[in-house]
Amino acid sequence: MNPGVFVIADQIIAPLGFTTGENFSSLLSGRSGVSAQVAPSVSELPFYASLMPPDWESSLPVFPPGISTKFEKMVFASVNGVLQSSQMDPADPRLGFILSTTKGNIELLEQGKVQSPGDLQLFPLAAKLAKTLGFTNTPLVISNACISGLLAILIGKRMIASGKYDRVIVCGADVVTKFVLSGFQSFQAVSDTICRPFDKDRNGINLGEAAATVLLSGEPSSSSANFSVLGGASSNDANHISGPSRTGEELAIAIKKAMGQSMLSRDDLDFVSAHGTATPYNDEMEAKAFQLAGLNHLPTNSLKGYYGHTLGAAGLLEAIIGMRSLEHGIVLPTLGFSEAGLPVPLSVTDQLLKIPGRYFLKTTAGFGGCNAAMVFGKYA
Incomplete structure (x- = not known):
């Protein structure tokens, strides 16, 4: 690792x-x-x-x-x-x-x-x-x-x-x-x-x-809880100024690169903290990307129902909450989710889940076709 x-x-x-x-x-x-x-x-x-x-x-x-x-x-x-x-x-x-x-x-x-x-x-x-x-x-x-x-x-x-x-x-x-x-x-x-x-x-x-x-x-702290930023990558759809990729391939590329840097396998991840904006196209693109990366079986949540989309703060805020979720060994429910409406299967959380609390993947996507993915872990 x-x-x-x-x-x-x-x-x-x-x-x-x-x-x-x-x-x-x-x-x-x-x-x-x-x-x-x-x-x-x-x-x-x-x-x-x-x-x-x-x-x-x-x-x-x-x-x-x-x-x-x-x-x-x-x-x-x-x-x-x-x-x-x-x-x-x-x-x-x-x-x-x-x-x-x-x-x-x-x-x-x-x-x-x-x-x-x-x-x-x-x-x-x-x-x-x-x-x-x-x-x-x-x-x-x-x-x-x-x-x-x-x-x-x-x-x-x-x-x-x-x-x-x-x-x-x-x-x-x-x-x-x-x-x-x-x-x-x-x-x-x-x-x-x-x-x-x-x-x-x-x-x-x-x-x-x-x-x-x-x-x-660069060094862990001896006086506070520590989390590791294990790997991260970005990519671009080169598709449209506001519309995301139709295939999810480009976000999948960022996910695979982040996973490669982390030196973890997909089975090491406990959950995925998705961008999950609740727009028809973004959610569809992410679901396809997770399937292409072989992660669509993992518990997946979005925090947008709690915070809304906080734009430049979103990736940071949701990464922090993801790390605290690891610390407590849980995956938070996706507020507002009831029944999936996606072209591919995705394991969206609708209730609080217990997990080992080891590693999670965070994804984001934005206008201009930009994507980013990062792997975080709990450091003992």
Whole structure:
């Protein structure tokens, strides 16, 4: 087995909780953050999404000057939580920082607060956040549609393997705005109720907002639980700007490469944490990819019914929940799933399952035909 790199700390800020522990407890209770929303600043009509509660900031420490938007506050809270729990010095020259997001501060556009193009550009935003948090190294931005979060972990893993850093903090975040919601509505891809991944009656996504952070290290920690990032890969369909592959072959390629790097067999995996957006085409593509990779017999779940689609945070958030699932030896149910509506067989979980808690596969897919897959393991 390839030891890879280690996840030695994590923190989730989301509607279901302001720590990873709070989030996992909410999931165990079957609670969903998705509900009917009335938010005229986002949509003239009611919509289903997972939004931070109005008073969410009151539960967190006071933010420093310059951290003003919801996006910035969520990133700051998530990264700062990891820095504190791990007692890492952000000024350490051997510590890197990666920010994963698809839209960053796009909320400023609809609020009429854009003073210059730089206000919306992702790198100046990452640089400001890094400076405020105390990092001295130049941050890296990963913005590749909905695989951004998982791809950012992969890039962080490579940075450590190359010797550039000893540790890397990776944060993924996005917020729900009128700009983002209207884009998905234009594709008629937004569900009018809580989404139903892989179900025969699925009719689209719910959006969600969250910030999720992991601390990657070349060495395991002696003071916290450790998880291994064993292998990862990305691919592209080269098929369509918004429509996924019709065959699933390209995601299957990424899965097989990730499995090869991990030096595990398909029988070593306990479950698959799918992207599972609940759109007709994405779920069909993933199911075909899992069959091509020989994994469609494994328990498979999607967390979109709990969190909605959190875009640049999705891969990170769902990977963290997958690791906690390994720790507890369970696979969470796929909220909203009742009866499969797929062209190939797939073992979608509809109830809590007990597992050995060894390894799992995480997949993501996004606009432009991008795909990513990564194998995680519990490290003793």
